[in-house]
Amino acid sequence: MQPFFEATDYFPADTDGRVEAMAKVTGKAKYSAEYQAPGLCYGFFATSTVAAGKIVSIDTTLAKQADGVIDIITHEHKPLVPGLADETKIRESRFGLPVFHTDKIYFKGQPIALIIAETLEEATYAASLITAIYHAETHNIDFELSHPKVALKPDGKERGSLQAWQQAPRMVEAEYTIRNEVHNPMEMHATIAHWTADNKLKLYDKTQGVNNVQRTMARLFGIPNDNVEVMSEFVGGGFGSGLRVWSNTLAATMGAMQVKRPVKLMLSRPQMFMLTGYRPQCWQRVKLGADENGKLLGLYHQGRNSTSMYENFSEGFTRECRLIYTVENLKTESATVPLNLSTPTWMRGPGDCSGDFAIESTVDELSYLLKMDPVELRLKNISNEKDPETGKPWSTNYLSECISRGAERIEWKNRPTGSGQLTDGDWKIGYGMAVGMWGAGRQNASAGIKMQKDGSILVQTAMTDIGTGTGTGIQNVAHDSTGIPKNRIKIELGNSSLPPAPSQGGSTGLSSITGAIAAVCNALKQKLVDYATVVDNAYKGMNIADLLISETGISARSGNAPSISFTVLFDTNHIDTIAVEASAGPGDERQKFSFCSSAAHFCKLRVHTKTGKVKIERMVCTVDAGKVVNSKAAANQISGAAVGGIGMALMEEQNADNALGSLLANDLAGYHFAVNADAPIIEVAFINKPDFNSNPSGAKGIGEVGIIGCAAAIANAIYNATGKRLRDLPITPDKVLMG
Amino acid sequence: MKPFNFIKAAGGTQTVKQKKRTGRFIAGGTNLVDLMKKHIEQPEELIDISGSVPASIGKKAAGIRIGAMARNSVVATNPDIIAAYPLLSKAILAGASPQIRNMASTGGNMLQRTRCPYFYDPTLPCNKRNPGTGCSALTGDNRMSAIVGWSENCVAVHPSDMCVALAALDANVIITGKDQLTKTIPFKNFHRLPGNTPEQDNNLPADALITAVEIPGNAFQKNCFYLKLRDRDSYAFALISVAAALHLNGTTIVSARLASGGVAHKPWRWYSVEQFLEGKQANAQVFQQAATLVQKEIKTLPHNVYKATMLQGAIEVALQNCLNA
């Protein structure tokens, strides 16, 4: 069996587990819905049974009589949220769905009532007794039928001209479609809302960003940010669904206000499919021209994605084609298609993941037309030195190295150059590859350190750890910066009263927070030098780089300053703790350079000619994500993303009935994501070269690139195996068989 | 979920006496509880049969008897089943997940309801759930629907894997009626086609209790195979499944059994193919010819045309695999 991930010269395979592992495996880790509050009661949504129209009336009589029911919130019976008081405010709030502040129905499954009861069971049952009369209007959830009617608009700056390459010697052009996909993390979205005073709100909320929830709720309820405390210490997955504040948070808070007791509201699994966003379905067309030698001459990428009737969400899938290749002539256009569905949102590798499928399938198709190895074609056209969009030099970009290393590992040389050439009984075997890129961002973040008299430290930040290993990454960076042993570094995360940090999303989490950690470690060292100077003047003016911190105390790397124990240090200064806080963020370097993470995905698979079954045999992902600060968590990010990519390629699809305006099979048996049986051991390797312009740790974002390119690599391998170019995701067995 | 009463079954023939029309027996609960959560089933009383209906598996003179409470995981790993009825073990292991199989009972598996997505959403028309409201799948999403034996009133398929093997192996269902009398229903008559009454999945009399399943002895141990094609490799219902079993004398087929899941409202036996195979040589050409015979029987719907091709391929592959087993 292949090793889980490849240790390289740059980093040895470390053996440390996650900081939160014990808490998680022993059940001590508490997720939002698992907290208690005095007098806690339970909420449950009753939802609309029509997809468009207006509520005429809601009958709550039966529900009110049911056991345990305390109150029922509807648009006619509610505490008015100041930030949603009228149409203008609703629009300006940019909150999204104004639950209980409108009688309009935008989609089936929209909450029309919140039942609050003594127990969850009572609330759930009472919700089933609610009936409503609607003035139903014609709904439309048919993307296929609707999208051609929406005009495309320019999306991004046009490069060169479209006319310049219409006579290109080699030309490929095709359309691609992808169905709705949902995040559905294991932990369902849940909120416990507790008004601890008239204008003080405490929230346990499943989110990827506590400060985002804090600001949003403070604004909606017209109270200062400091009056809202949001906790999300452990998060059972997000994939982007926790980047917005959804109706459950608002409704629980309204409920708690109404009944003057804390209210817990957790979405049911079916509700997760409509109330927490999804990757919108899309249509794309790509036209690509090249000369006989495979030099790309022009690219024309168009696409449309679905959105809701009450918000515009553009996926931005035309971004990806601007990042990877040097193409002088490039034009992109896009549009959104409003449907009677809830608003989509960012889902792992948002936009780029969808765009990449179309672009990288097209590049593959071109390679066959040119009779050129797709690896060679890519190496020839990748923009290694500079960002083709801005012209700025890449700070670092090792995509070409990713490709070469991946090709070697999967033994690309064994790939048949034409399609349909390798057979094994009824099976056809094929190889495919694709690349993916993601702009490596960084945001402002803060962190604090509290050092105790025993020399142990607690590192604190509001940033969440959504299962990505942020806490462990922070511990590693703090250890590297201070020398304090890892078992003496504790981490506290996911609380809005801790030093503020951005939401964990867009692969910027670690990149943003490690800068703050490095800064706060320096602040701690400076404080230690200052306090040491009080004990012994030899420390005066010492450069913090010369300070050594051990288990027992501090000393100097060189010179004649004596060692000082923590006891002496703290006692002499009459202090119990040392507390420091620091912030850091992007600077000038962002003007000088462009930043990216990148990956090459390789796949070997077999396709059964009589049943349409696809079996992935090997998946190799080679990734440039700067320095890897936690190799296990990093490899885990990539393999998880690749399994997501397998799902995207072969099975993920939110079914719907267009005539009835309804989603179908919205549970985890009906919506198929990939399981272990569908995935081989994902072979992950990192280039692991630091990018110190990115942030002091040298790490670049890692969450997204693992999935961007997977779907195309798989589709390309299916083509190599069978000669069938399948352009509609997911590629289920029926499509393979009939394609 | 609607509040309900929960009682333990009295045991023996007393259990059926306890059962009211508005009550339900609960075995593993893996299907019933889901249906209750969605308000599709709203029983006033649950009678827990897990402690009283037999869970044992015992050899009999002419076969084997499996207690209705025997869990799917226990049946699939029972040495006597593996030795004498490997097809049944293979079929069970192709279904659900280990966790669900640990709970799921033999009786409950037979009575599980269809997974037609419309059936599971009480806001949508569905004749099986609400007779007379119409069949949404007929004109809607019927990618997973039936290709044989369906009616305009319902195009749903029976979701079980275990039952496909039981159909192929000519099992018998032992029941205790409301009258406390024991009866035997041949497996092939247990489930029904939708016709005009799709709300009825099977011919189990109202309030009757399944106590056991019996399978006669056979000579299919050496050459049998269960092939399940699905959207993912585990924890998914069949698009098409095929249970195939051959009794060979040298290379000559003495007798054959062939049944499918994912094609009809009941586990479907391909009798014409079985007849065709008997007396023929077991080889790729014969299997290929045999598989084409199903085409005469089937009638696809707009979104499941692929099933015709997939089924033919699946039968060929399953038969071929009987030789490699």
Ligand SMILES: Cc1cc2nc3c(=O)[nH]c(=O)nc-3n(C[C@H](O)[C@H](O)[C@H](O)COP(=O)(O)OP(=O)(O)OC[C@H]3O[C@@H](n4cnc5c(N)ncnc54)[C@H](O)[C@@H]3O)c2cc1C
């Ligand atoms: C996510 C998921 C995936 C699944 N995938 C598969 C799959 O791939 N293949 C497959 O075959 N199955 C699959 N199953 C279905 C599973 O096999 C059934 O749910 C299970 O077999 C039902 O058995 P049970 O004992 O839990 O029944 P219960 O839920 O307890 O009962 C089901 C019905 O049978 C009745 N009943 C039970 N026992 C008796 C009895 N002895 N006499 C009379 N009536 C009785 C109950 O009243 C109820 O109406 C899946 C289920 C789930 C939830």
Ligand code: SF4
């Ligand atoms: S196929 Fe049967 S179960 Fe499905 S919608 Fe039609 S009637 Fe209901």
